Amino acid sequence: MDEVENREIKLCCATFYESDLVRMLLGDVLHPGGLALTERLGRLMGLGPDQRVLDVACGRGASAVHLAERFGCHVTGLDYGTENVAAAQALAADRGIARLTAFRQGDAEALPFDDATFDAVISECSFCTFPDKATAATEMARVLRPASRLGLADITVSGTLPEDLQTLLGWVACVAGAGTPEEYVATLEKAGFAHFTVEDQRDALLEMVQDVRRKLLAVELAVGLGKLDLGELDLSEGKRLARRAVDLIESGVVGYGSLRPNAVRRGRFETCPYACAERTLRAARNQKSEFRRQDYSGEPGETTTRNPMTTR
Numbered sequence: 001m002d003e004v005e006n007r008e009i010k011l012c013c014a015t016f017y018e019s020d021l022v023r024m025l026l027g028d029v030l031h032p033g034g035l036a037l038t039e040r041l042g043r044l045m046g047l048g049p050d051q052r053v054l055d056v057a058c059g060r061g062a063s064a065v066h067l068a069e070r071f072g073c074h075v076t077g078l079d080y081g082t083e084n085v086a087a088a089q090a091l092a093a094d095r096g097i098a099r100l101t102a103f104r105q106g107d108a109e110a111l112p113f114d115d116a117t118f119d120a121v122i123s124e125c126s127f128c129t130f131p132d133k134a135t136a137a138t139e140m141a142r143v144l145r146p147a148s149r150l151g152l153a154d155i156t157v158s159g160t161l162p163e164d165l166q167t168l169l170g171w172v173a174c175v176a177g178a179g180t181p182e183e184y185v186a187t188l189e190k191a192g193f194a195h196f197t198v199e200d201q202r203d204a205l206l207e208m209v210q211d212v213r214r215k216l217l218a219v220e221l222a223v224g225l226g227k228l229d230l231g232e233l234d235l236s237e238g239k240r241l242a243r244r245a246v247d248l249i250e251s252g253v254v255g256y257g258s259l260r261p262n263a264v265r266r267g268r269f270e271t272c273p274y275a276c277a278e279r280t281l282r283a284a285r286n287q288k289s290e291f292r293r294q295d296y297s298g299e300p301g302e303t304t305t306r307n308p309m310t311t312r
Ligand SMILES: C[S@@+](CC[C@H](N)C(=O)[O-])C[C@H]1O[C@@H](n2cnc3c(N)ncnc32)[C@H](O)[C@@H]1O
Pocket: 010, 013, 014, 015, 017, 028, 029, 030, 031, 056, 057, 058, 059, 060, 061, 062, 063, 078, 079, 080, 081, 084, 106, 107, 108, 109, 123, 124, 125, 126, 129, 130, 174
């Protein structure tokens, strides 16, 4: 993918997630599972007061504000879309949490922060939209301090995506750019992360898509009755995509899950605050052949051989 294409995808994605239609369909929380899943991720990452957290591709700031309110940490949100950033700032001010939050426009593939600035990085439903995932992963590792945490929640795709979904709309709707859990793990390992815990949250995705389908029908009805004017916007592609998404989620091709590496390696130096606990946990668990609460542990490059989901 060349640089122009890369920029076009980011801009298109940001514009899409700033649009009135997306606001109508999703509200301010632009990921499956809502703030309950965000809070779960924050709890599992051990967020707490005095920590500095970065939310990469924070959208309209709902998760950042929630994490600051719930855990008392300082959260910086970064998003490509300037309108999203403004909405996030307004939300934080509205909720009286501006002193614990900061928002700025920027690119996940070139984070505007010094090395080792944050104690934790989260990114929800966004990694899949980044055209250059390897660079984004390296950037996340760079801005994290030693003994810090990463929590990603994202769309996953197993196998090859049908051709009709490999469109630009498919990309900004997080499907066309999504990878398998193994691919995400491999990309993150190359960036220096290790000791992964993976959770399947496919049900949350199904619920969100079903909800979007219901709302699309309501929007169509309102347009038909002349109560809503969407201008040139054609709802039919969105309806088709949502219908296809339900089929693909139900058949297991498309999913949603979180990945939490429990260590960041910098060169030969490894920081893994929970390495011993992880080893004990791993020993206690049976490795299942499905994508549900799995540990991916070991040396970079080893994961593919130990990972039971590996098809290679
Ligand atoms: C599906 S939304 C998720 C937003 C937010 N994380 C949430 O869960 O509510 C995807 C977000 O990624 C942002 N985005 C896409 N590419 C980006 C990039 N390269 N850098 C920063 N943000 C990006 C979009 O602007 C959009 O807000």
